Amino acid sequence: PPKRKAQQPDERPVDAAEGKLQTSSLLTTAQGVRLADTDHSLKAGPRGPSLMDDFHLREKITHFDHERIPERVVHARGAAAHGTFTAYGNAGSVTRAGFLQRGRETPVFVRFSTVLGSRGSADTVRDVRGFATKFYTDEGNFDLVGNNMPVFFIQDGIKFPDIIHAGKPHPDREIPQAQTAHDTFWDFVSLHTEATHHVMWAMSDRGIPRSFRTMEGFGVHTFRLVNAKDETCLVKFHWKPVAGIHSLVWEEAQIAAGADPDFHRRDLADGIDAGVPLEFELGLQIMPDSDDQTFEGIDLLDPTKIVPEELCEVQLVGKLSLDRNPTNYFAETEQVAFHTGNLVPGIEVTDDPLMQARLFSYLDTQLTRLGGPNFTQLPINCPHAGVNDNLRDGMHQTAVHRGIAPYLPNSLGQEGEPVPADEGAFVHVPREVSGPKVRANPASFADHFSQAALFWASMTAIEQAHIVEAFTFELSKCYEQPIRERMLGVLANVATDLCTAVAAGLGMPAPSGTPVVDPTPSPALSQLVDTPGPIA
Numbered sequence: 001p002p003k004r005k006a007q008q009p010d011e012r013p014v015d016a017a018e019g020k021l022q023t024s025s026l027l028t029t030a031q032g033v034r035l036a037d038t039d040h041s042l043k044a045g046p047r048g049p050s051l052m053d054d055f056h057l058r059e060k061i062t063h064f065d066h067e068r069i070p071e072r073v074v075h076a077r078g079a080a081a082h083g084t085f086t087a088y089g090n091a092g093s094v095t096r097a098g099f100l101q102r103g104r105e106t107p108v109f110v111r112f113s114t115v116l117g118s119r120g121s122a123d124t125v126r127d128v129r130g131f132a133t134k135f136y137t138d139e140g141n142f143d144l145v146g147n148n149m150p151v152f153f154i155q156d157g158i159k160f161p162d163i164i165h166a167g168k169p170h171p172d173r174e175i176p177q178a179q180t181a182h183d184t185f186w187d188f189v190s191l192h193t194e195a196t197h198h199v200m201w202a203m204s205d206r207g208i209p210r211s212f213r214t215m216e217g218f219g220v221h222t223f224r225l226v227n228a229k230d231e232t233c234l235v236k237f238h239w240k241p242v243a244g245i246h247s248l249v250w251e252e253a254q255i256a257a258g259a260d261p262d263f264h265r266r267d268l269a270d271g272i273d274a275g276v277p278l279e280f281e282l283g284l285q286i287m288p289d290s291d292d293q294t295f296e297g298i299d300l301l302d303p304t305k306i307v308p309e310e311l312c313e314v315q316l317v318g319k320l321s322l323d324r325n326p327t328n329y330f331a332e333t334e335q336v337a338f339h340t341g342n343l344v345p346g347i348e349v350t351d352d353p354l355m356q357a358r359l360f361s362y363l364d365t366q367l368t369r370l371g372g373p374n375f376t377q378l379p380i381n382c383p384h385a386g387v388n389d390n391l392r393d394g395m396h397q398t399a400v401h402r403g404i405a406p407y408l409p410n411s412l413g414q415e416g417e418p419v420p421a422d423e424g425a426f427v428h429v430p431r432e433v434s435g436p437k438v439r440a441n442p443a444s445f446a447d448h449f450s451q452a453a454l455f456w457a458s459m460t461a462i463e464q465a466h467i468v469e470a471f472t473f474e475l476s477k478c479y480e481q482p483i484r485e486r487m488l489g490v491l492a493n494v495a496t497d498l499c500t501a502v503a504a505g506l507g508m509p510a511p512s513g514t515p516v517v518d519p520t521p522s523p524a525l526s527q528l529v530d531t532p533g534p535i536a
């Protein structure tokens with residue numbers, strides 16, 4: 001018998017704006033039946049009950065009933081824009097990633113978000129901001145799913161449900177913690193002192209950015225780059241805003257939240273409409289891929305630590321320009337699915353235990369949020385690179401796959417043979433992995449305060465005053481006295497003047513006694529701390 005036609009790659013739309021179904025200029029049902037009236041249901045007489053055979057009423061209401069999908073479990077409130085990333089080309093020596101080679105221009109979609117609020121919450125609340133970028137590269141999609149702060153509250157992803165439960169609105173009244181009782185958040189971070197460095201950032205002006213265009217972005221984790229010669233280095237990713245870093249002051253943030261809860265998303269959309277793109281430069285801190293994966297004594301697998309720019313310069317390798325608003329919020333901003341596991345050849349992850357859990361979490365949550373395994377077919381998630389996977393069927397399958405059953409190896413003419421390693425395939429760089437199976441942290445993860453102290457010491461007097469005011473305000477909303485006392489004890493490990501000022505603001509005595517002292521910070525770090533706190 002003749003061979004059946006070989007499998008064809010799908011033809012998929014590349015942009016949400018092109019994924020249009022409205023192909024008639026006349027009003028129809030979803031089945032294409034033309035309609036004369038969409039204002040009156042079919043009734044038994046003008047005053048009678050509605051009739052079951054009104055297929056238009058049932059279709060219209062049923063579809064409406066299902067218009068919403070679950071909001072994201074975190075980062076529910078977001079706003080996004082399309083744009084282009086242009087590589088300077090200087091990263092070509094450290095990574096083989098095509099989109100970082102000289103002169104390459106890559107379409108991107110960026111979603112900015114707050115973490116804790118629901119979809120309808122205000123933009124200018126004190127919170128971490130998400131800064132998630134999807135690069136539609138020629139080699140597949142690369143997602144850099146970052147935040148506007150370079151560190152995280154926890155060192156191990158297994159703690160993520162705990163910190164989020166502690167920070168989200170209270171389960172009984174669903175009242176956001178930002179305006180009412182803060183007990184659970186402060187309970188968690190005072191008991192869990194690895195959060196201290198991130199809490200310092202969140203209580204600083206970075207927690208209330210003026211605009212998305214004036215925020216930095218950070219990949220947070222250490223990544224591993226691989227070049228064309230299979231040489232590796234460790235990197236941290238940074239986004240540097242061309243417009244500079246600017247924050248609101250607390251009073252502005254509060255007024256804006258009341259007067260215009262859409263303050264940031266309006267600024268984003270209006271700015272782009274007015275022809276003023278948002279611009280950021282991508283920067284790399286490049287460090288040797290050493291056996292112990294540390295740099296100047298800093299554990300690069302610990303996401304509560306930064307590498308100070310004084311110790312490792314941020315080298316700018318390309319520019320992002322966001323210049324096009326989404327056509328449809330739901331199709332693009334809501335349905336976009338970022339995933340830390342979306343990597344391209346030349347960029348790999350490290351063994352940071354926070355990153356390792358994220359690698360599992362994003363795809364898992366999107367299976368629920370986007371209703372099954374086929375959300376890469378949604379226009380906003382479609383790679384611009386060619387696709388020929390062997391994934392089939394499932395909920396919301398829109399592709400009409402042709403040819404024989406997808407399996408490999410296959411002698412019946414299926415297209416899509418595996419690609420040789422030297423022809424652009426993603427091949428994980430070989431690495432030794434060994435060790436006892438344990439639930440334990442490396443000893444270096446026990447240093448919870450040295451970088452929090454470094455952060456405090458690096459602030460100007462006005463910035464320090466804002467941090468004191470923020471701690472005082474937020475802790476004044478914490479009604480459990482033992483939690484406040486414990487938190488003051490944590491601050492005593494960061495800096496005595498910080499602790500004393502917050503205690504005074506709360507009308508409480510500063511804790512007496514010796515602060516908990518953690519392992520000594522690295523010599524390089526110690527030199528950076530101008531005003532040594534109690535831990536020095």
Ligand code: HEM
Pocket residue numbers: 071072073074075078111112113129130131132145146147151152156157158160219220221303336337338354357358361362365366369
């Ligand atoms: C969503 C960043 C840690 C689970 C997001 C988003 C960002 C982000 C920017 C919003 C994506 C969007 O705009 O659609 C980060 C950063 C982290 C971190 C920078 C730490 C450095 C974690 C961890 C977990 C996690 C440890 C779980 C173990 C999630 C989930 C979503 C999310 C479930 C919702 C995704 C969706 O529904 O599309 N994260 N995250 N994140 N993150 Fe994280």
